[in-house]
Amino acid sequence: MVDRPLPPDEELAEAYGKYADAIFRHCYFRVFDRERGKELMQETFMRAWTYVSNSEKRKVQNMRAFLYRIANNLIVDEVRKKKELSLDELQKSGWDPGYDGVTEMQKRVEQNKIFALLHKVPREYREVLVMRYIDGLTPADIAGILGESPNAISVRLHRGIKQLHAMMGRGGK
Amino acid sequence: MEHITTALREAGKDVVLSHEEREDVWKRIRRSVHTRHDVVDRRKLPWERFIGSVYHLLYSQTFALGAFVIVAFASLSFSVTTAVSAALPGDSFYPMKIGLEDVASSMRWSEKSRGVWEAERAVRRLEEAEILATNDKLDAGKREFIRTTFGRHWQEAQKLASGLSTGGDAPSASAIVDELDSTMRAHVMVLSAVNDAMEEAPYHSGSTLQPLLEDVQEASESVYRSRREVTDAVRLANGTGMRTAAQERIHTATRSLEETRWLLRTGSGRYATGIVSAVEARGQFAVRMLTHAKQYVRHEDSASALDSAYLALQALEEGRVLLRMELRTHKESTQSSTGSGASFVGRESVDVTQ
Secondary structure (H helix, E strand, O other): OOOOOOOHHHHHHHHHHHHHHHHHHHHHHHHOOHHHHHHHHHHHHHHHHHHHHHOOOOOOOOHHHHHHHHHHHHHHHHHHHOOOOOHHHHHHOOOOOOOOOOOOHHHHHHHHHHHHHHOOOOHHHHHHHHHHHHOOOOHHHHHHHHOOOHHHHHHHHHHHHHHHHHHHHOOOO | OHHHHHHHHHHHHHOOOOHHHHHHHHHHHHHHHHHOOOOOOOOOOHHHHHHHHHHHHHOOHHHHHHHHHHHHHHHHHHHHHHHHHOOOOOOOOHHHHHHHHHHHHHOOOOHHHHHHHHHHHHHHHHHHHHHHHHOOOOOHHHHHHHHHHHHHHHHHHHHHHHHHHHOOOHHHHHHHHHHHHHHHHHHHHHHHHHHHHHHHOOOOOOOOOHHHHHHHHHHHHHHHHHHHHHHHHHHHOOHHHHHHHHHHHHHHHHHHHHHHHHHHHHOOOOOOHHHHHHHHHHHHHHHHHHHHHHHHHHOOOHHHHHHHHHHHHHHHHHHHHHHHHHHHHHHHHHHHHOOOOOOOOOOOOOOOOO
């Protein structure tokens, strides 16, 4: 039996249902702006749709990796165009990651501290940390998206964690 | 470090879109996509897929590389072909030219086409001799080579024509000897003029065209006799055969007339006035003879039609040879005026217009 490909709208609707949150989360933790994260997620799906609709032969093998790659490129463009806002500025302007009901104050404090430090980690480390621990991608997936070897990703993850740890030890300095 | 990764994982879980936000963004995506003209929200039709695939093919690197290779190969082939066809005895490409002629000869199956081809090859050798002599490059070795090959080709053509004539195909034999006779007469005229110019030149290589000229004159007489015999054979044949031969000769002469007109048109400005007048006079004569020939055919006088068409053909052949020679000397004088001294056979020195 031939496995017929889905039409572009159905294929994207299915992908949206599966990956919208993950892509949004990825964008959010890279730009630390909820509205901008939503816009980037929207643009990611629009570009994916355009690609899938206009190319009969260019079948997307791995939709999740494809979406991450688009999102990542958009974020890199965004960062190049506009220097990222500092965390202090974000907090002053009412930065809120979107918690709706925090249960443990302790946990919240700890997470806030890590986010603050995550923002200070160099971009190359932050990128893989977000993908690995927040998006839940494997080093092999990340390597595929960024076009690097899994070994290089693992090394970068290790260094990123080490740096975060060192910063926490120094009290965020 | 465990608490760091755990905190990151936990934080990620809390960052989600609300149901309304998800719906809202999806609506915006759909709206935006449908207003973009470059996005089609459907499977493409077969013809669209075909156009698309052709478009991708045309802009692919493979296609560009393939096209480049084909163009490069075609250019190279064209250059080599041009060099081969223009090669003269002594040139590095000349053996290839002769080899290609032999191949072409072996691919002509009918006796008529082989005879016409041999006649054509004989004429080519004469043209080569004329070019070499005009450029003062005809040494004794080349001249003897041309004499030998010319003799072989015209004799082969004549033999084939005789075979056809005795075999009962007088019209085909007539086509071969007509071609040989008219072109040889024209080339005798040109070779005589070039030979005179060579002998009168103050500094010449000592090698004249005389032996070749004598050969061609002898061959021309022999071919003329053959032509008379073939014509007689045609006359003796039944009326239909003679009529066919006459019509074929009229057709050949008409084609020759068109070619002469074309040569005159395309070479406008490169011919001396005297040459143009001489060719035009021959053209007018040919037109008159062709008109007579057609009238003779209509009145069932095929023998007279054959004679008239032959006269037209001969006049036109003379005109064409004059034009070709004029083009060559013009080219030569243009080259020498920009560099290496004048050729000893100038435009004025060859008087073959009468």
